[in-house]
Amino acid sequence: MTRVVNFPSDIEKIKREATEWIARIERAELTSVEKTELNAWLATSPAYEKQLTRLVQLWDKMSEIGSSTSEQVQKNRSKRKRELDIWVILPTK
Amino acid sequence: MLYNRQQGLEMQKELLSKQSILSVFSECKASLASVARRYIKKDYELEDILQEAFVKTFVANKKNQIEFPKSYLFETTKNLAIRENTKISTRLTEYIEDTSESLLICKEQDAFACLSKQQEKELLLAALNTLSKRCQEVTKLRLLNGVRIKDVAQQLNITVSTAEKHIAKGLERCDEYITKQQQTDEICQNDIEPEMNHRKSNYR
Numbered sequence: 001m002t003r004v005v006n007f008p009s010d011i012e013k014i015k016r017e018a019t020e021w022i023a024r025i026e027r028a029e030l031t032s033v034e035k036t037e038l039n040a041w042l043a044t045s046p047a048y049e050k051q052l053t054r055l056v057q058l059w060d061k062m063s064e065i066g067s068s069t070s071e072q073v074q075k076n077r078s079k080r081k082r083e084l085d086i087w088v089i090l091p092t093k
Numbered sequence: 094m095l096y097n098r099q100q101g102l103e104m105q106k107e108l109l110s111k112q113s114i115l116s117v118f119s120e121c122k123a124s125l126a127s128v129a130r131r132y133i134k135k136d137y138e139l140e141d142i143l144q145e146a147f148v149k150t151f152v153a154n155k156k157n158q159i160e161f162p163k164s165y166l167f168e169t170t171k172n173l174a175i176r177e178n179t180k181i182s183t184r185l186t187e188y189i190e191d192t193s194e195s196l197l198i199c200k201e202q203d204a205f206a207c208l209s210k211q212q213e214k215e216l217l218l219a220a221l222n223t224l225s226k227r228c229q230e231v232t233k234l235r236l237l238n239g240v241r242i243k244d245v246a247q248q249l250n251i252t253v254s255t256a257e258k259h260i261a262k263g264l265e266r267c268d269e270y271i272t273k274q275q276q277t278d279e280i281c282q283n284d285i286e287p288e289m290n291h292r293k294s295n296y297r
Contacts, residue, residue, distance in 0.1 A: 065236070
């Protein structure tokens with residue numbers, strides 16, 4: 001039977017467990033035992049799936065700022081380089 | 094003798110513009126692939142990354158002539174590979190037995206829908222900055238630099254399990270911070286709206 005989750009403390013627990021699953025996936029490939037555990041965990045109630053999906057999306061969004069930050073660093077680096085490279089002195093013959 | 098370097102750069106720019114992005118891409122495709130392989134685990138992701146890097150460079154060049162297409166391609170490939178490497182939804186789909194219901198197919202309502210890209214980035218960075226020093230170090234190395242957990246652990250001289258715990262805690266705290274911020278914004282919005290309506294009715 002599906003467990004009904006209503007209490008905030010339950011939600012907090014689910015959130016914590018969802019972040020632990022995300023960290024576990026981040027660490028390494030899941031073993032077949034872990035995969036079974038994850039699927040069993042998800043099957044507990046729709047609330048589990050909901051929290052995992054939400055937190056996965058948040059994690060992916062945060063990883064996107066990583067790529068945009070490095071793109072910005074590259075842009076700034078090129079801009080600085082251009083500013084410094086305006087004049088050079090070449091040896092005379 | 095003084096030369097204006099700008100003239101040299103202009104000439105180089107002209108020369109490079111003649112070279113199509115495609116030929117630069119074909120020329121360094123193998124090296125781009127090896128750059129991407131440093132970050133990704135699955136070979137099937139490779140072709141997508143290379144294609145996206147090409148398209149991004151091509152579009153950027155069309156918009157505004159890129160001075161050094163080769164280095165732009167390498168940087169874009171690296172960034173895309175880092176992004177793919179950290180994308181948890183990509184890996185999660187492999188583990189879920191029944192995705193027909195909702196997971197990752199039916200997306201949760203986007204909590205950031207009302208924010209601009211810049212506001213979203215600021216909120217996420219602010220959330221990351223609230224984390225404790227070590228937790229922040231671990232999370233930022235993983236998210237912003239794309240360093241793998243075991244390398245993060247080695248770099249910071251902590252165990253892999255500790256690094257994993259920091260990742261979980263970091264995400265939990267960031268989520269709490271963002272939820273709180275959004276609730277505050279909603280309260281402010283609700284406070285402002287009746288006030289605005291009141292003003293409007295007074296002007297009628």
